[in-house]
Amino acid sequence: TNAWSDNRLRRFNKDFMFGVATSAYQVEGAWNVDGKGESMWDRYLHTRPDVIADGRNGDVASDSYHQYKRDVEMLRELGVDHYRFSISWPRVLPTGFTNIKNEKGLEYYDNLINELLKYNIEPMVTLYHFDLPQTLQQLGGWASPLVVQWFEDYAKVLFERYGDRVKYWITINQPSFCFEGYGGIMAPALNSKGIGDYMCLKHVLLAHATAYRLYEREYKKKYKGSVGISLSLNYGFGFDNKTENEEAAEIYRDFTIGMYMNPIWSKYGDFPKTVKSRVLKKSKEQGYEMSRLPTLSPEEIKLLKGSADFLGVNHYTSVLVKPQKTEKFEVPSFEDDIGVEISQSVHWPQSKSSWLKSSPFGIYRLYMYINQKYDYPQTFITEQGWSSEPGLNDRTRVDYLREYLVAVLFAIEDGAQIMGYTVWSLMDNVEWVAGTSERFGLYEVDFESEEKTRTARLSALVYKRIIQKRIVEKDWEPDNWKISIT
Numbered sequence: 001t002n003a004w005s006d007n008r009l010r011r012f013n014k015d016f017m018f019g020v021a022t023s024a025y026q027v028e029g030a031w032n033v034d035g036k037g038e039s040m041w042d043r044y045l046h047t048r049p050d051v052i053a054d055g056r057n058g059d060v061a062s063d064s065y066h067q068y069k070r071d072v073e074m075l076r077e078l079g080v081d082h083y084r085f086s087i088s089w090p091r092v093l094p095t096g097f098t099n100i101k102n103e104k105g106l107e108y109y110d111n112l113i114n115e116l117l118k119y120n121i122e123p124m125v126t127l128y129h130f131d132l133p134q135t136l137q138q139l140g141g142w143a144s145p146l147v148v149q150w151f152e153d154y155a156k157v158l159f160e161r162y163g164d165r166v167k168y169w170i171t172i173n174q175p176s177f178c179f180e181g182y183g184g185i186m187a188p189a190l191n192s193k194g195i196g197d198y199m200c201l202k203h204v205l206l207a208h209a210t211a212y213r214l215y216e217r218e219y220k221k222k223y224k225g226s227v228g229i230s231l232s233l234n235y236g237f238g239f240d241n242k243t244e245n246e247e248a249a250e251i252y253r254d255f256t257i258g259m260y261m262n263p264i265w266s267k268y269g270d271f272p273k274t275v276k277s278r279v280l281k282k283s284k285e286q287g288y289e290m291s292r293l294p295t296l297s298p299e300e301i302k303l304l305k306g307s308a309d310f311l312g313v314n315h316y317t318s319v320l321v322k323p324q325k326t327e328k329f330e331v332p333s334f335e336d337d338i339g340v341e342i343s344q345s346v347h348w349p350q351s352k353s354s355w356l357k358s359s360p361f362g363i364y365r366l367y368m369y370i371n372q373k374y375d376y377p378q379t380f381i382t383e384q385g386w387s388s389e390p391g392l393n394d395r396t397r398v399d400y401l402r403e404y405l406v407a408v409l410f411a412i413e414d415g416a417q418i419m420g421y422t423v424w425s426l427m428d429n430v431e432w433v434a435g436t437s438e439r440f441g442l443y444e445v446d447f448e449s450e451e452k453t454r455t456a457r458l459s460a461l462v463y464k465r466i467i468q469k470r471i472v473e474k475d476w477e478p479d480n481w482k483i484s485i486t
């Protein structure tokens with residue numbers, strides 16, 4: 001389908017918020033500066049440099065710890081309404097606990113927030129974007145139930161310190177990091193497929209809900225902010241409309257969308273029935289006494305239900321789903337529990353990342369799906385982006401953003417509740433184990449330069465124009481590629 005197939009002019013209303021995102025480990029650098037503690041990503045990439053595609057880790061990254069004023073200048077050049085960034089837990093609490101509060105680290109975020117507010121840019125703060133203090137990882141990290149309390153204590157420090165100025169909070173970025181960290185090559189890279197990943201997931205959800213309740217109880221009246229969680233929600237289509245493929249896609253969606261949304265947004269809470277029954281059945285067959293998927297108690301179900309003022313949607317791509325036939329997965333594993341084979345169409349344009357292809361109708365379908373299942377939840381698109389080669393002429397990113405933004409307009413027209421849109425990312429950064437081999441920035445970063453010089457790409461100019469005009473113009477081209485504050 002062609003996103004441009006009708007000629008009606010749709011526009012974003014004036015209070016729709018446009019922004020860009022980054023995360024602490026990926027941009028800040030200064031990994032051991034001014035009293036910052038070690039994170040599990042510091043430890044992981046220092047001990048396993050071989051896993052990084054181009055060897056570049058987050059020690060210096062885009063050096064935003066020192067360049068934040070330039071970052072805010074770029075935000076002003078773009079004319080964004082908000083900036084989504086994350087706080088590094090070990091930068092503010094080097095031991096992971098609240099016994100030592102690192103004043104220098106806390107001041108860094110004070111400075112960034114104040115600089116944003118000076119120019120009327122709304123800060124949107126993520127409490128956790130993958131960089132757990134290494135001290136806590138050693139004590140079990142997200143697989144330990146104790147992390148729920150540790151996270152609440154950490155959240156309290158941030159709500160106390162920044163609550164007067166920050167109105168949009170995101171507790172956790174993508175609970176699905178559990179599957180990559182306990183069954184893949186993301187930190188802590190502990191090989192515990194089908195077990196550790198589910199334990200992690202339970203505690204991540206409870207940590208989120210506990211932080212949400214803390215804000216609700218102690219800060220909401222005073223500060224009137226809202227608290228959400230960002231989920232990685234790609235859409236799974238049936239490979240074609242054969243019944244078995246449609247059924248496989250429904251199971252896939254239960255495991256990758258319902259898994260996170262059901263506990264918070266459904267009427268009865270808890271994990272989806274299909275997920276619970278499939279993992280239980282497989283676990284029994286495999287000789288386990290009980291399900292590898294931990295249960296949620298009635299109290300936990302209650303704590304989780306309704307524990308978000310908004311859903312943060314991180315949406316990059318879509319997949320095509322068939323029942324598992326030829327592929328063999330590790331046993332036990334999340335993949336084996338789902339029991340489907342996924343692929344992407346050869347017709348979808350390919351980015352620099354193997355997993356990321358452009359399929360703009362996917363975000364429209366995702367919204368129709370969650371609206372029907374969860375009754376039109378309030379959402380904020382907290383990440384969407386495209387990876388390219390280095391270079392300023394990022395035509396493929398321009399195409400991607402335009403087509404997805406048109407799809408977002410279609411979704412809004414059909415009732416989706418979307419408060420804003422956030423491009424991943426403001427600038428090139430350390431793309432986890434891909435290092436700097438995949439570039440997601442509207443701004444290019446010259447990682448060879450002392451200052452980590454930032455230069456606007458074509459997409460930065462196009463996004464600026466979209467923000468100004470509140471419409472998506474298919475054919476607009478800038479006169480020149482200079483960007484300035486207007």
Ligand code: PNW
Nearest residue numbers: 023173174232234314316317355424431
């Ligand atoms: C996001 N997928 O993760 C993360 O939040 C960012 O830190 C990261 O830089 C960005 O995407 C680009 O990778 C995702 O498989 C990882 O669809 C994988 C997927 C989606 C999001």
